[in-house]
Amino acid sequence: MSAAAVTVTGAVTTLMTCDAVVLPFAFVTSTTSFVLLCGSSFVLGLGMGLSMMPTMTAAMQAVPAQAIARTSTAMNIIRQSGASIGTAILAVILTSQVSSRLGGATPSGGSGFEALQGMSAAQRAVAAVPLADAFASTFVWAVVLLTLAWLPALALALCAMVAACRWVSRRDVPLEAAQ
DSSP states (O other): OOHHHHHHHHHHHHHHHHHHHHHHHHTOOTTOOHHHHHHHHHHHHHHHHHHHHHHHHHHHHTSOGGGHHHHHHHHHHHHHHHHHHHHHHHHHHHHHHHHHHHTTOSTTSOOSGGGGTTOOHHHHHHHHHHHHHHHHHHHHHHHHHHHHHHHHHHHHHHHHHHHHHHHHHHHHSOHHHHO
16 A cells, blocks of 8 residues: 555544544533543644644645645645634634523623623533533534544545555556556
């Protein structure tokens, strides 16, 4: 199997692992262990950091040497744009969820994060359950987005493996027969 196929397969595995690590956040409650959430965040950050090298390597192996500079620039633009768009989508979903779940239940009558600033400890305890529900709903969408991201990656991995198998099978054919 070629190095490109292994690298792309590694990217699919990393995406699936990220999906599994985000899953605890989709089931967060007001009593969820902070250690579990911190551990999941650590593993998620580590996995995303470790996935950048194989992704860039696979992209660089797939292009001619003269296109590496443009490919690197395009990869960085796409990665950062995707991260920005994904963050914006999840921020909008979270803000909407917090507003709908808190309603006018805050002392100031506000319904967003700014309304939480003036709350007492007792009021925060009451608001913890709706906030946890809002975060859980938002992370369900994050799991859905991650799942949607690894489906095309899986298709690319399968294409790379098929191409690698064809390349290996051509090497087994005698030179006279290949012509």
